[in-house]
Amino acid sequence: MPDWLTHIGLAHFVVVSVLLFVIGLVGVLTSRSVVRVLLLVELMFSAVNLNFLAFNNYLHPTGILLGHVFSIFILTVSAAEVSVGLAIIIALYRARATADMEDYNLLKW
Amino acid sequence: MHWFSDVNNLWVVPFYPLAAFILIVLGRAFTNGKDLFANKGFCAFLTIFATVLGLLHTVFSALPWMFHQGSQAVIEHNITWLQAGDFKLSLGYLVDSMSVMMLFVVTFISLFIQVYTHGYMKHDDGYAKFFSYLALFNFSMLGLVLSTNLFQIYIFWELVGVSSYLLIGFWFKKPSAAAACVKAFLMNRVGDFGFLFGILGFLYFTWNALPGHENVMTWTSYLAQHPDHALLSFHALPAMVQTFATQLSGQPVLITIIAILLFMGPMAKSAQLPLHTWLPDAMEGPTPISALIHAATMVAAGIYLVGRAYPIFQLSHDAMMFIAVIGTATAVVAASIALTQYDIKKALAYSTMSQLGFMMAAMGVGAFSAGLFHLFTHAFFKAMLFLCSGSVIHACEDNQDMRLMGGLGRKLPITHATYLIGCFAISGLLWTSGFWSKDMILAMAKEAPGFEFVYWSLAITAGVTSFYMFRTYFMTFWGKYRGEGHVHHEDSWMTLPLVVLALPSAFIGLLLAGLAEFPIPNLPSFFQFIHFGQAHAEHHTFVEAAFSGVGLLSTIFGVSGLALAFLFYVVAPSIPDAIRKAPIASSLFALFSRKWYFDDLYQGFVDKVYLAFARGSSTFDKEGVDGLVNLTGRAAMGTGSGLRQLQSGKLQTYVAVMFFGVITLTLFLFYCLMS
Numbered sequence: 001m002p003d004w005l006t007h008i009g010l011a012h013f014v015v016v017s018v019l020l021f022v023i024g025l026v027g028v029l030t031s032r033s034v035v036r037v038l039l040l041v042e043l044m045f046s047a048v049n050l051n052f053l054a055f056n057n058y059l060h061p062t063g064i065l066l067g068h069v070f071s072i073f074i075l076t077v078s079a080a081e082v083s084v085g086l087a088i089i090i091a092l093y094r095a096r097a098t099a100d101m102e103d104y105n106l107l108k109w
Numbered sequence: 110m111h112w113f114s115d116v117n118n119l120w121v122v123p124f125y126p127l128a129a130f131i132l133i134v135l136g137r138a139f140t141n142g143k144d145l146f147a148n149k150g151f152c153a154f155l156t157i158f159a160t161v162l163g164l165l166h167t168v169f170s171a172l173p174w175m176f177h178q179g180s181q182a183v184i185e186h187n188i189t190w191l192q193a194g195d196f197k198l199s200l201g202y203l204v205d206s207m208s209v210m211m212l213f214v215v216t217f218i219s220l221f222i223q224v225y226t227h228g229y230m231k232h233d234d235g236y237a238k239f240f241s242y243l244a245l246f247n248f249s250m251l252g253l254v255l256s257t258n259l260f261q262i263y264i265f266w267e268l269v270g271v272s273s274y275l276l277i278g279f280w281f282k283k284p285s286a287a288a289a290c291v292k293a294f295l296m297n298r299v300g301d302f303g304f305l306f307g308i309l310g311f312l313y314f315t316w317n318a319l320p321g322h323e324n325v326m327t328w329t330s331y332l333a334q335h336p337d338h339a340l341l342s343f344h345a346l347p348a349m350v351q352t353f354a355t356q357l358s359g360q361p362v363l364i365t366i367i368a369i370l371l372f373m374g375p376m377a378k379s380a381q382l383p384l385h386t387w388l389p390d391a392m393e394g395p396t397p398i399s400a401l402i403h404a405a406t407m408v409a410a411g412i413y414l415v416g417r418a419y420p421i422f423q424l425s426h427d428a429m430m431f432i433a434v435i436g437t438a439t440a441v442v443a444a445s446i447a448l449t450q451y452d453i454k455k456a457l458a459y460s461t462m463s464q465l466g467f468m469m470a471a472m473g474v475g476a477f478s479a480g481l482f483h484l485f486t487h488a489f490f491k492a493m494l495f496l497c498s499g500s501v502i503h504a505c506e507d508n509q510d511m512r513l514m515g516g517l518g519r520k521l522p523i524t525h526a527t528y529l530i531g532c533f534a535i536s537g538l539l540w541t542s543g544f545w546s547k548d549m550i551l552a553m554a555k556e557a558p559g560f561e562f563v564y565w566s567l568a569i570t571a572g573v574t575s576f577y578m579f580r581t582y583f584m585t586f587w588g589k590y591r592g593e594g595h596v597h598h599e600d601s602w603m604t605l606p607l608v609v610l611a612l613p614s615a616f617i618g619l620l621l622a623g624l625a626e627f628p629i630p631n632l633p634s635f636f637q638f639i640h641f642g643q644a645h646a647e648h649h650t651f652v653e654a655a656f657s658g659v660g661l662l663s664t665i666f667g668v669s670g671l672a673l674a675f676l677f678y679v680v681a682p683s684i685p686d687a688i689r690k691a692p693i694a695s696s697l698f699a700l701f702s703r704k705w706y707f708d709d710l711y712q713g714f715v716d717k718v719y720l721a722f723a724r725g726s727s728t729f730d731k732e733g734v735d736g737l738v739n740l741t742g743r744a745a746m747g748t749g750s751g752l753r754q755l756q757s758g759k760l761q762t763y764v765a766v767m768f769f770g771v772i773t774l775t776l777f778l779f780y781c782l783m784s
Contacts, residue, residue: 025768028761028764029761029764029765030761037761101759101760101761102759104758104760105757105758105759106758107756107758108756108757108758
């Protein structure tokens with residue numbers, strides 16, 4: 001068994017976190033559905049949370065839970081954000097009768 | 110009566126008409142023209158009463174004071190109006206023989222013209238307004254007369270201008286009247302521009318001692334010694350003029366220029382060439398105004414000012430020559446135009462202008478007393494002539510064209526008689542007042558070295574004057590009535606002032622100039638009180654000349670003018686038409702009847718030069734200046750419209766840009782930290 005499979009370290013967590021973030025980012029940039037964009041934003045939040053936890057464990061293997069506190073805080077905020085985001089999406093849908101990102105171009109010059 | 114007889118109360122004279130003006134204006138504003146102020150008689154009464162009070166003051170305090178004190182007596186009081194450091198402007202009142210003479214002329218003539226106005230404007234809608242303007246004019250004119258200094262006179266100078274503007278445009282619904290009042294205002298603006306620059310120029314060179322002249326008396330040192338005196342006061346002018354001459358001894362041209370600038374004010378106000386064109390047009394105003402403002406008083410203010418500032422003009426021989434030439438040219442040109450006028454008021458207006466030219470020429474040749482004496486006598490007979498013309502126009506139902514008059518002598522006997530007296534007076538015949546004043550000017554001009562051309566031009570013009578005045582007389586009062594309408598009878602409110610004014614027109618010259626030669630004790634003579642430099646010097650020259658050649662010659666010219674007019678307009682009325690068609694005379698007639706093309710010249714100047722320049726400036730402003738300003742706006746808008754292409758409205762693009770921006774910044778930061 002190769003070494004990187006037997007010893008799970010910081011790098012693994014970071015790689016997973018980067019993968020999650022890039023998946024989320026590519027999804028946000030390419031999705032047409034606004035609901036999917038919202039979901040993928042949540043995915044990017046998870047990547048960040050994972051990063052916080054991994055680095056907290058790496059830097060303070062015993063005791064201090066600074067990263068944990070941060071990630072719980074982010075979860076709370078993102079829950080609130082999702083509810084507000086969904087409300088906005090519903091309002092947008094009512095106004096424009098579409099959920100397609102391409103059609104939300106009110107800010108165009 | 111004690112109040113009236115104290116000469117120190119004379120300052121109150123201008124305030125009577127001012128009070129009347131304010132009362133009428135406010136009264137009508139607060140009662141909406143109802144109640145007492147709707148009563149025409151009441152408004153007339155207020156104005157006339159104010160003038161009567163002024164006349165009482167003049168007659169009971171100023172005249173006795175002057176006779177008692179002699180020509181050198183002066184009463185002057187000043188209050189400081191505004192002060193900034195050493196510089197202070199004062200308002201005050203100055204009583205000396207000159208201002209007393211003008212006070213008498215203004216209040217006396219005003220009074221009778223106001224009485225006349227009651228008859229003339231009886232049926233006009235603006236009756237009360239007219240009287241309030243008359244009161245305003247009286248205030249301004251009396252204030253001008255009593256001014257102690259050049260600044261104060263400038264203020265009242267503008268005020269009489271405003272009153273004149275209001276009264277010329279009194280019938281402002283008539284387009285010609287509206288245009289005439291604007292024209293009068295604009296022409297006077299040109300003159301006042303020079304006047305103000307003259308005042309400031311004079312002040313500039315007398316305010317402080319210039320290097321090299323530390324010991325001269327300047328206004329600064331003068332006011333430090335006499336804190337109760339006024340800056341630029343007439344009283345101090347003779348002394349200050351010495352300073353002026355000393356400080357500018359290296360540049361006599363500058364003295365002449367400043368004197369001529371100062372003279373521009375009188376040039377416009379007294380309708381001298383080339384700023385005269387407003388006066389004939391001013392006849393659009395009601396006739397009492399033409400009589401009061403544009404014949405007797407306001408237009409004479411220019412002569413009065415030249416008299417007041419005489420020391421300044423006397424410094425420069427060239428400036429005096431300029432004044433004499435302008436005056437003579439005005440007298441000649443105006444008389445020639447008067448020959449061709451058919452409008453009775455226009456003819457009288459040009460004769461006024463011509464007589465003002467006589468006065469101005471007199472001032473120019475140094476005949477100070479003669480000029481002011483002519484002002485004095487002219488005020489009476491010209492006011493009366495205008496009032497006569499008003500009576501004629503009234504009788505002919507507002508017709509002013511003499512070709513449609515004629516034979517009015519029987520219908521208007523009093524107007525006829527007084528007009529005849531006026532014609533004799535202005536022509537200087539029969540020892541009426543004009544004889545004394547005009548011949549005095551002629552005699553002085555003849556004696557003045559280097560001014561012979563003034564004498565000859567004026568003597569011939571005097572003959573022409575007689576011709577055109579009797580022309581109007583014969584055309585109006587003799588022959589058959591050529592008009593169509595009914596001829597109204599005279600109004601007694603209008604004939605009374607005519608009779609009263611006829612007396613001084615006939616006798617005042619004899620009284621104040623003629624009889625002065627006889628050894629009657631205590632008989633006042635005009636020249637005893639109004640003179641510049643040596644008293645009597647002018648007068649004796651005059652008397653010698655008048656009873657030898659000058660008087661005889663001018664009488665011959667006058668009588669021939671009268672005879673020619675009789676021949677042309679009574680005996681053989683076909684002659685004028687024949688002359689008009691003769692080859693050379695026809696072009697002369699065109700020249701005269703087109704007023705020597707002055708109006709056309711100004712119109713052409715405005716159209717071709719001024720408006721072209723204005724259009725050029727306007728284009729420069731619109732295209733050049735505005736273009737530059739608009740360019741900055743356009744540049745901002747262009748940049749904006751280029752940049753806003755980035756705003757695609759696609760949220761995902763924004764997210765991508767943001768993300769890669771953050772990456773780039775992070776890498777940059779990283780690179781910086783590493784190195």
